[in-house]
Amino acid sequence: MRGTVVNDSPESMPSVGKGHATPSRKEREAANKRPLVAPRSVKKAKLTREEKNKRAADRMTARQGFEAGDERYLPARDKGAQRKFVRDFVDARYTVGEFMIPLMFAVIIATFLPQYSATDGSQIGLQMTVIIAMYGFFLIAVFDALILGRKLLKVMVVKFGDTRIEKGHRWYAATRAFQFRPLRVPKPQVVRGQKVS
Numbered sequence: 001m002r003g004t005v006v007n008d009s010p011e012s013m014p015s016v017g018k019g020h021a022t023p024s025r026k027e028r029e030a031a032n033k034r035p036l037v038a039p040r041s042v043k044k045a046k047l048t049r050e051e052k053n054k055r056a057a058d059r060m061t062a063r064q065g066f067e068a069g070d071e072r073y074l075p076a077r078d079k080g081a082q083r084k085f086v087r088d089f090v091d092a093r094y095t096v097g098e099f100m101i102p103l104m105f106a107v108i109i110a111t112f113l114p115q116y117s118a119t120d121g122s123q124i125g126l127q128m129t130v131i132i133a134m135y136g137f138f139l140i141a142v143f144d145a146l147i148l149g150r151k152l153l154k155v156m157v158v159k160f161g162d163t164r165i166e167k168g169h170r171w172y173a174a175t176r177a178f179q180f181r182p183l184r185v186p187k188p189q190v191v192r193g194q195k196v197s
Helices: 025-032 039-045 049-068 081-091 097-110 126-160 169-177
Strands: none
Touching (some): 126 169
């Protein structure tokens, strides 16, 4: 048999390993560190004092315009001549619903009061009496809001025409009627009893 020649020289041996040293944990962590915000973004995000003051002034102007009912600053649900008429129509009268917030405070206070005895000796809870009265008041307020919505619709048909009335005015009037008058936004532009036309 012919013998095979084996070359054991280092050049012919296959290379073993990665060819470079394994980096330490500290080196790997340093390589993976990146800023959370790019430097350019940081520079753009920083506002000068004048820009901050201007933005604050713009926000204040927008808030005052919204409270005053300025059309430029009103959200879409409050814009338009018909919505302004609805607000004035509601603000020109007393509504039962606007007294719900003070009544809720009375209910909260009543929950801390003790029970009292009736003349026949049975125990009647003042809390229960106030809560029943509150539910009765709420039903009256809902009934009042329904009547207000019907009156509003009749007046708007005469003022704007039957076919030109937008949708949602009765609900808009009811939600405003349930708001405590000093907390209404936009602020009321008419006094109570004023004739709205």
